[in-house]
Amino acid sequence: MTANDPSPNHLQLTRDGQLRHFLTLDGLDRALLTDILDTADSFIEVGERTIKKVPLLRGRTVVNLFFESSTRTRSTFELAAKRLSADVLNLDISTSATSKGESLSDTLLNLEAMASDMFVVRHSQSGAPHFIAESVTPGVAIINAGDGRHAHPTQAMLDMLTIRQHKGRFEGLKVAIVGDVLHSRVARSQIRALNELGAAEVRIIAPGTLLPRDVESLGCKVEYDMSRGMKDLDVVIMLRLQKERMEGALLPSEREFYRLYGLNQEKLALAHPECIVMHPGPINRGVEIESAVADGPQSVILNQVTNGIAIRMAVMSMAMGGQIAERQQKSSERAQA
Amino acid sequence: MTAQLEINQLLDELEAGLRRVLEERGVESPVVVGIRTGGVWLADVLSKRLGVGEPFGELDISFYRDDFSRIGLNPTVKPSSLPFDTEGRDIILIDDVIMSGRTIRAAMNEIFDYGRPASIILATLIDLGARELPIQPDVAGKTVALAANQRVKLRGPDPLRIELQETA
Numbered sequence: 115m116t117a118n119d120p121s122p123n124h125l126q127l128t129r130d131g132q133l134r135h136f137l138t139l140d141g142l143d144r145a146l147l148t149d150i151l152d153t154a155d156s157f158i159e160v161g162e163r164t165i166k167k168v169p170l171l172r173g174r175t176v177v178n179l180f181f182e183s184s185t186r187t188r189s190t191f192e193l194a195a196k197r198l199s200a201d202v203l204n205l206d207i208s209t210s211a212t213s214k215g216e217s218l219s220d221t222l223l224n225l226e227a228m229a230s231d232m233f234v235v236r237h238s239q240s241g242a243p244h245f246i247a248e249s250v251t252p253g254v255a256i257i258n259a260g261d262g263r264h265a266h267p268t269q270a271m272l273d274m275l276t277i278r279q280h281k282g283r284f285e286g287l288k289v290a291i292v293g294d295v296l297h298s299r300v301a302r303s304q305i306r307a308l309n310e311l312g313a314a315e316v317r318i319i320a321p322g323t324l325l326p327r328d329v330e331s332l333g334c335k336v337e338y339d340m341s342r343g344m345k346d347l348d349v350v351i352m353l354r355l356q357k358e359r360m361e362g363a364l365l366p367s368e369r370e371f372y373r374l375y376g377l378n379q380e381k382l383a384l385a386h387p388e389c390i391v392m393h394p395g396p397i398n399r400g401v402e403i404e405s406a407v408a409d410g411p412q413s414v415i416l417n418q419v420t421n422g423i424a425i426r427m428a429v430m431s432m433a434m435g436g437q438i439a440e441r442q443q444k445s446s447e448r449a450q451a
Numbered sequence: 452m453t454a455q456l457e458i459n460q461l462l463d464e465l466e467a468g469l470r471r472v473l474e475e476r477g478v479e480s481p482v483v484v485g486i487r488t489g490g491v492w493l494a495d496v497l498s499k500r501l502g503v504g505e506p507f508g509e510l511d512i513s514f515y516r517d518d519f520s521r522i523g524l525n526p527t528v529k530p531s532s533l534p535f536d537t538e539g540r541d542i543i544l545i546d547d548v549i550m551s552g553r554t555i556r557a558a559m560n561e562i563f564d565y566g567r568p569a570s571i572i573l574a575t576l577i578d579l580g581a582r583e584l585p586i587q588p589d590v591a592g593k594t595v596a597l598a599a600n601q602r603v604k605l606r607g608p609d610p611l612r613i614e615l616q617e618t619a
Binding site: 132152155435 | 531
């Protein structure tokens with residue numbers, strides 16, 4: 115597994131720097147991240163038409179491989195693939211082949227034999243999408259839809275798209291990520307993207323028990339006191355309290371967590387008056403965020419969902435484009451040899 | 452050669468031709484759509500010349516190109532924008548140059564995803580021939596036959612001018 119590979123780019127980029135897999139934001143530069151956001155802008159416009167479909171991936175097969183359940187992410191990936199005119203297969207692996215004893219590699223090789231062009235992979239183990247891209251089916255474009263505690267790059271990019279839409283820029287922005295950073299793959303990807311795109315400050319606001327040990331090395335400041343942390347913020351990103359991932363007593367109680375780290379109108383008033391409120395969903399109302407804030411005028415939570423489709427369309431079509439370019443290159447090299 | 456591709460003369464031809472076609476077909480309130488990039492500049496100029504009150508539309512056909520499976524996605528794609536309901540409208544579709552006809556095919560596919568127009572009139576500033584599909588402009592500023600080493604390009608938007616390049 116190569117979850118901490120410092121240079122994953124040999125894997126996710128073609129020789130001339132095009133995306134061919136989308137595994138992590140590590141190693142992707144500002145220009146490429148900006149290309150993804152710009153392309154997604156064009157797909158937002160497609161989503162506003164009578165017929166919300168373009169023929170880019172017509173005749174291609176996209177398989178949603180979810181080894182871990184998800185409703186929102188899976189359905190936005192499915193919708194994104196369908197709006198690109200791809201044929202889509204949804205496999206909930208946790209309940210299918212593996213229960214009959216088939217190995218992961220065998221399952222994937224079978225899917226590849228069905229002429230799949232792209233796998234969208236969610237897995238509870240960090241590095242699983244890397245592993246598949248590197249060792250199992252290198253000719254299939256792999257899109258990471260969340261792996262363990264490692265990364266969730268499309269979620270982070272849809273958050274960046276939402277910030278750019280509302281703020282018009284990243285330079286000078288103060289952004290805080292609040293809550294369960296320890297169990298969050300999104301937070302890592304967000305910190306990486308915000309730093310690469312030029313945000314002025316990334317703050318983590320969380321109790322010590324919900325922070326990973328290496329958190330400051332990710333490029334952020336840590337603040338344990340939420341009232342202090344909210345000061346001057348342009349963007350506040352709330353994380354979901356991952357109750358299903360809690361092992362042992364990391365929290366005194368949900369009520370205690372809400373009192374200290376929940377976002378309510380009082381705390382939001384400490385931020386910049388135009389501060390936007392984001393949340394990747396699903397929301398635990400009254401645990402991380404008050405309903406009046408989640409549904410309030412500063413909330414952009416539902417924009418995030420809409421942007422999720424556009425970002426996924428962008429990443430899928432760019433990765434497919436990279437795979438195509440690479441095949442062309444290889445076949446022309448073979449022809450010359 | 453360059454002297455024969457004087458921009459204002461071609462725009463005059465295009466405008467006169469469009470007025471003729473609009474009258475023949477009894478079209479009273481057309482809307483103008485340009486194909487990015489050159490076609491958009493022309494859409495701006497011609498909607499003014501024809502006195503079209505509504506803002507013109509801009510099409511980026513990158514998502515509709517028929518060569519995605521050969522060259523991948525155009526990295527400089529920008530959002531299309533049709534700031535009017537196309538359903539039942541008469542559309543003047545404008546591009547700077549027509550050659551194979553593939554761009555126009557893609558553009559018409561895209562327009563139909565916005566709604567079903569009553570009609571489309573195709574206008575191009577320069578027709579280079581060399582068609583690969585059965586698509587012909589209703590109006591062309593000029594039909595030009597280029598030598599194999601010649602390329603023509605519209606530069607703009609201000610001023611618009613036609614550039615003829617010769618490769619060695």
